[in-house]
Amino acid sequence: MVKMMKLRKNDQVVILAGKDKGKRGKIIEVFSKANKVLVDGINLVKKHQKPNPARSVNGGVNQFSLPISASNVAVINPVTNKGDRVGYRILADGRKVRYFKSTNDILDA
Numbered sequence: 001m002v003k004m005m006k007l008r009k010n011d012q013v014v015i016l017a018g019k020d021k022g023k024r025g026k027i028i029e030v031f032s033k034a035n036k037v038l039v040d041g042i043n044l045v046k047k048h049q050k051p052n053p054a055r056s057v058n059g060g061v062n063q064f065s066l067p068i069s070a071s072n073v074a075v076i077n078p079v080t081n082k083g084d085r086v087g088y089r090i091l092a093d094g095r096k097v098r099y100f101k102s103t104n105d106i107l108d109a
Contacts, residue, residue: 004032005030005032005035005070006075006086006087006088006098007027007030007037007070007073007075007086008027008030009027009028009029009030010026010027011026011027011075012024012025012026012075012076013025013026013027013037013039013073013074013075013076013083014073014074014076014082014083015039015042015068015072015073016071016072016073016074016083017072018043018068018072019043020042020043020068023041023042024076025039025040025041025042026039026040027039027040027073028040028065029067030070031067034067035069035070035071036067036068036069036070037067037068037070037073038065038066038067038068039065039068039073040065041065042065042068043065043066043067043068044063044064044065045063045064045065045066046061046062046063047061047062047063047064048060048061049061049062075100075107077100077102077103077105079100079103079105080102080103084100084101084102084103085100085101085102086098086099086100086101086107087099087101089106
C-alpha cells in the first residue's frame with residue numbers, strides 16, 4: 001500500500017537534513033512509491049561519462065540532481081517564511097485540502 005504524500009510538484013520546500021541542509025528549492029517530481037522527491041538544485045552529483053553517439057550523450061563531467069527522502073524536506077509557509085508541517089482537512093463543500101499546522105492557513109486554494 002502506498003501512503004499518500006503531503007508533498008506535491010511545484011511546492012517550495014526547505015531541506016531539513018543532509019549536505020544541503022537549509023537550502024530552498026522547488027519540487028520537480030514526486031516519487032510516492034519510493035517516498036522521495038526531486039528538488040531543483042539540491043543533492044547535486046557529478047558523473048563522468050564517455051561520449052555515446054548512439055544515445056546522443058556528450059562526454060565529460062555531467063552534473064544532475066538525485067532524489068532525496070521526503071522526510072528531509074518541509075513545505076515553506078509564506079506567512080512565517082519557514083518550513084512547516086502539513087496536514088489534511090475536509091472543507092464544508094467536501095474538498096480535501098492541505099493546511100499548515102502552525103497557522104491553520106490553507107495551502108491549496
